[in-house]
Amino acid sequence: MGQIKYQLPPEEVLAPGHFACPGCGATLTMRYALKALGRKTVAVIPACCWSVIDGPVPYSAAGVPVFHTAFETAASTACGVKAGLDAQGDHETTVLAFAGDGGTFDIGLQALSGAAERNEDIVYICYDNEAYMNTGIQRSSATPFGAWTTTTPTESPKAEKKKNIVEILAAHRVPYIATASVAYPDDMISKIRKAKDIRGFKFIHVFSPCPPGWKFEPEDSIKISRMAIESKVFPLIEIFDGTDYRLSKEPEGIPVHDYIKMQGRFRHLDDEKIGLIQKNVDEEWARLCSKIVPAMQVSHAARDEMKGGRKSSRARGARGTGSAKKKEQSARR
């Protein structure tokens, strides 16, 4: 990606004065999401940090209507709102389900799967801070191997790998899935805009650092986000129709060690454990590449913009957001 050139929409839909911690990835994610989606949006938020961040009476930072709903119901409630809008002839308003990893990977998975299977026309953004942060840092199925949380203490840190939510969604063959990071706001915004224009179910998985939960200084949020991408821990990709994988950003391939060492939640890990994490990241990366490469070889009118090859995929992300292409995407279904 080299030089970062910000092209953020100037309007701030998210007002200052929210209740987030300094360096909160979830708050940046909402800021960018609302820049991308605009004010004609209904946000449906289950129990998560964002049910607090928006602010208590009389404050609401979000700048759009917020539907705080029960923990397990983000996707279902969003579908209900969407159906209501449709029935009343409003096909313009975007319905955004905005949930943490607990409400997405764990308790909300059933509702999410149902909405994806029905191909409901909503945007679902999961801000993944890799644990239940709002209740005091308990492990979720998004917590990575080896991480400390209050329920995976350092004597027995999390022994299981992180659940691959993107693969679960891909198996639903929904029109659009993307991963995004607060380190690349323009990439995130272009993906969320793309999602807005595609009809059917859209899932955006956002890597969302949490300074108090991961134990690092708030000013390092963006740095850690960037290192997650460069170390291949969190690749930036898009998946069309659950099968057509595209890489948004070629990682530099820095050692996972450098990413791990930035965070107190991994402080107890020795080199052997970090080696295991590196091995797992490499294997996952190889698996991902095996899905991306065949897609590169397919010639298809809708993929003209891919001619530049993998290296220029980032530029494709920036340019290839025209609504004509989106319509073609949805027409292919």
Next chain:
Amino acid sequence: MPQFRIKNGNQMIAEGAIAAGCRFFAGYPITPASGIYKSMIDELPKRGDVAIGAPDEISALAFCVGASQRGFKAMTATSGPGFSLMIETLQYAVMTETPVVIALVQRLGPSTGGATQGGQGDVLLAGNAIGGGYTIPVFSPSTPLEAFALTIHSFNVAEQLRTPVILLTDKEVAMTSENIDYSALPQPGTVVRKTFLRRNGESFGNYRFSLPGEIPEFAPIGGKEKVTVTGSAHDKSGRLQKNSPETIEVLRHLQEKVISKSEEIARLDIDVVDGADTIIFSYGVSARTSMEAVAQLREKGERVSFGNLQTLFPIPEKEIKEAAGKANKVVVVEENIMGLYRTQIERFFPDKKILGVNSVGRMVAPGEIERAVLSLN
């Protein structure tokens, strides 16, 4: 010699559970109950026992029911929103006669309510969570020390009666730390469910009993006996039957086994004054403020008795009536708008003056109770 340690109610519930022989815990994060989850995660694995994080509250209780049917003493902990999700499995535990303890730490409700705001609004939800009106025992501690003792008692009752038990506490009791004198920690005995031993010619039935109120003997699923565990209406062997006389007998038994032991399992802390004309009943954190009000009223020369209702269900009718005695005024103090538990006990006192002192979104202050009692004079 006193040995003081600073502990909160959640920590003492975890310690009580371990003292009671709990070897399995499944939890899901929810304020203000997460401290129990955390304490069990810290303690159980060290002992070779199991504490796990569930993906939701439905799973948390179902985990426990599964473990209990293998013979483990099991517990989960939650608050109002999570408890709502557990109710199907709670009913299942009643129907399958599964011993299990649910620590329900109340917060302001309904729904999400206030995660960090106390409340006592789940009293009737806990007491009436079972379709058909079946009673499950509900115990309510007002201090961390009581939480310890009543957790052990909850496990004992669950095992003895093969029933789910709710340990109903609230945010203030659960999350406020106090000095606990460990040298004075109660050491009640622990009860283990009666297990089935094959006698000559006798076959096993998971729900078999002969006399009313008798508890069926337990055999672990996957063991020597063929065990059928079912939430469907069943006969004494667990065979699905909807309305055979034996099925109806089993359904009656589910209630009778609990109600017939009401007096035996009741725990109350009654402080009666001779010739009292007023009695205050309360539970949980409201019992704490009530105690303060009682002390102040007595200082002013008022003759006031006090009942700390550590048992809420089955309603300890006999004990409540006895405690009230000849007092002609009954005051019920609780942190919910409608005076929920008052509605359960006022029918015992058709000839007395009844008054509820209630608050919502905050604790009842001792001064409010004092003024209410004096206003009845």
